[in-house]
Each structure stands twice: as structure tokens, then as C-alpha cells.
Amino acid sequence: MIDKRVEYSFEDDLKESLKNPEFKKVYDELEPEFTFIQALIDARREQGMTQKELAKRTGIDQSDISKIEHGKLNISFKTMRKLAHGLGKTVQIQLIDEKVKV
Known part of the structure; x- marks a missing residue:
């Protein structure tokens, strides 16, 4: 018997969900947070650093770093x-016109 299950990726699910205007509005509002979280994870991994090592450098509990990286802690x-x-980095914030998406 042939298995006819279809596999979907996160990207497929997200693309479909973004067709819903209410979902898209909330997603767009959270985009800066997602961007920061992904940049944090990428920088930590690029340096071969664990959450525990970052915790030692920052004085922030490792469990809180995990929550931050999973979007569960503001x-x-x-x-x-x-x-x-x-991470040897700095944060840059810009104010841009709401009608202009960079």
C-alpha cells in the first residue's frame, strides 16, 4: 500500500497562514521581535557558544536565554x-515611517 500522506514544511504552513489578514497583521507586528531572536541565535551559534556560556558572560540565567530564544519571554x-x-555585538534600532517597509 502506498503512503499518501503529504508532508508540509514550516514555510508552507506560514505561507498559507499569511493569507489570513488577521494572522498577517499579528505576524507583521511581531516581525521585529522575530528578527532580533533569530539574530541572537545566529550570532551565538556562529561563535560556537552555548546558552550556558552566554549566560556566564551576561549574568542572565540560561533558562531565561532559552525562553528568549523561543519567544516565550519579553x-x-x-x-x-x-x-x-x-556576543561582542551592539543593538541598532531605527524609527521608520510605518508606510515604508525596509
């Missing part, structure tokens, strides 16, 4: 800066 700008500094 953080202040001060914490963003502390995490960036622990």
Missing part, C-alpha cells in the same frame, strides 16, 4: 543590549 532594551554585548 525582554527590555537593556536586556537586549546585555545579550548583544555578551
Whole structure:
């Protein structure tokens, strides 16, 4: 018997979900947070650093770093800066016109 299950990727699911205007609005509002989280994860991994090592550098509990990376903990700008500094980075924020998407 042939298995006729279809596999979907996250990207496929996201593309489909973004067709819903309400979902897209919420997703767009969260995009800057997603971008920061992904940049944090990428920088940490590029340096071959574990969450535990980043915790030691920043004084932020490893469990909180995990929550941040999973989008389960909202953080202040001060914490963003502390995490960036622990990675040898800095945070840059821009104010742009809402009608202009960069």
C-alpha cells in the first residue's frame, strides 16, 4: 500500500497562514521581535557558544536565554543590549515611517 500522506514544511504552513489578514497583521507586528531572536541565535551559534556560556558572560540565567530564544519571554532594551554585548555585538534600532517597509 502506498503512503499518501503529504508532508508540509514550516514555510508552507506560514505561507498559507499569511493569507489570513488577521494572522498577517499579528505576524507583521511581531516581525521585529522575530528578527532580533533569530539574530541572537545566529550570532551565538556562529561563535560556537552555548546558552550556558552566554549566560556566564551576561549574568542572565540560561533558562531565561532559552525562553528568549523561543519567544516565550519579553525582554527590555537593556536586556537586549546585555545579550548583544555578551556576543561582542551592539543593538541598532531605527524609527521608520510605518508606510515604508525596509
